[in-house]
Amino acid sequence: MTRIRKEPNRNWSKDEKLRMVNRVINDGQSARQVAKEEDISAGLLRTWVKKYLTLGEESLTNKRKPGNPLMRYSMRKSLTREEQLEFENMKLRIENELLKKGYLMKGDGSIVKFTK
Secondary structure (H helix, E strand, C coil), rough: CCCCCCCCCCCCHHHHHHHHHHHHCCCCHHHHHHHHHHHHHHHHHHHHHHHHHHHHHHHCCCCCCCCCCHHHHCCCCCCHHHHHHHHCCCCHHHHHHHHHCCCEEEECCCEEHHHH
């Protein structure tokens, strides 16, 4: 039976994953039983168990990076001087890459294709 989604995707910490994997490996509980109690997919838990057995504990760390790095700075009201410089540096790098590809950036942030 499939699980009905009650909420958006969850991020499990390494410790939470390790706790669930240890219940399957050390305590002898089935992956299906643990998954049902923890309200996750049994297939996901089995994947974590396989990774743990083949690659070790470090395979359970989250490797996803947060989305757009510019959003980290653009939505905040106050930035430190270092953060302001990082933000400006990122914007200039993006503008430089666009210019290399033949695009122009207007003052309002919109992009137009540059033709010779």
